[in-house]
Amino acid sequence: MLNLTPEFSKSLDQAAYLVSHSEHVVMLAGAGLSVESGIPPFRGPGGLWANGKGQTNLSYREFLRNPGEWWETRFRNEDKPGDPTYELKIAVDQASPNPGHHAIVEMEQHGFLQCVVTQNVDNLHRVAGNQNILEIHGNRSFLRCIKCGNRLPRDDYHFDILPPRCTQCDGIIKMDTVMFGEPIPEDVLMACRQQVETCDLMLLVGTSGTVNPAARFPIIAKELGASLIEINPDETPLTPWCDIILNGSSGELLPLLLKRLLNISLIERGT
Numbered sequence: 001m002l003n004l005t006p007e008f009s010k011s012l013d014q015a016a017y018l019v020s021h022s023e024h025v026v027m028l029a030g031a032g033l034s035v036e037s038g039i040p041p042f043r044g045p046g047g048l049w050a051n052g053k054g055q056t057n058l059s060y061r062e063f064l065r066n067p068g069e070w071w072e073t074r075f076r077n078e079d080k081p082g083d084p085t086y087e088l089k090i091a092v093d094q095a096s097p098n099p100g101h102h103a104i105v106e107m108e109q110h111g112f113l114q115c116v117v118t119q120n121v122d123n124l125h126r127v128a129g130n131q132n133i134l135e136i137h138g139n140r141s142f143l144r145c146i147k148c149g150n151r152l153p154r155d156d157y158h159f160d161i162l163p164p165r166c167t168q169c170d171g172i173i174k175m176d177t178v179m180f181g182e183p184i185p186e187d188v189l190m191a192c193r194q195q196v197e198t199c200d201l202m203l204l205v206g207t208s209g210t211v212n213p214a215a216r217f218p219i220i221a222k223e224l225g226a227s228l229i230e231i232n233p234d235e236t237p238l239t240p241w242c243d244i245i246l247n248g249s250s251g252e253l254l255p256l257l258l259k260r261l262l263n264i265s266l267i268e269r270g271t
């Protein structure tokens, strides 16, 4: 539960003022945003990969070595209680957007936010209703052909052969989720870079700031003159770069920030 001290409230007011007086606001979202939707983060308290539990079956090189075997292992792990793949699948399948996601949609609708660059693959920004989303690590609801780049909804695909083949070019299909050692799809990476170079404010929400290239985006933005606001219960390697630090959960903080933003716009519109 947030402790709204006068200092905290002042930081929240400063953050709202900065957001409402910025021209192009970009959000870099991480797994922490979905914690209040019941999806564990990867790192930090309660992280899927905390206490040395491995990142299973996520190596792109392993996938390319034997795609058919990779898919067999994937389906097996998805049915294995206790396996991180199983835990994440169950959590994401049952998850729905939390108040943090809904606040982000309203921020976009009211023009306080221009783009969400998300590292999350859980599809919750789309379900919540955001329009301008860049999924830098892909989206687990989709599949992607490694030959032509065609993306297709996983639910529409029948896995009658392994490895699955592209309906357009017969190339091999993988999860749309970006794997370790896999290049970020060029179209998404270029779009992210464009946002980073255009923004005058970046909101860092629920990210440990540890995985590149996403972790570099706030630093590049800052070096280009943007301001940074961090929303996270804990400190991260990005904290020292930030102009305003709001320590707390995004599900509580983002609705409070939105409320202040709406108040500012009411006052400034004089209505």
Ligand code: APR
Residues within 6 Å of the ligand: 029, 030, 031, 032, 033, 035, 036, 041, 042, 043, 044, 047, 119, 120, 137, 205, 206, 207, 208, 209, 210, 211, 231, 232, 233, 234, 236, 248, 249, 250, 251
């Ligand atoms: N609200 C906001 N932030 C939170 C909350 C919360 N309720 N709970 C935890 N956090 C913070 C943690 O303090 C941590 O800093 O969210 C962050 C989660 O960090 P990670 O699990 O490392 O998530 P992320 O930064 O998105 O990881 C980046 O790593 O494994 C890859 O592809 C994966 O996209 C992921 C990438």
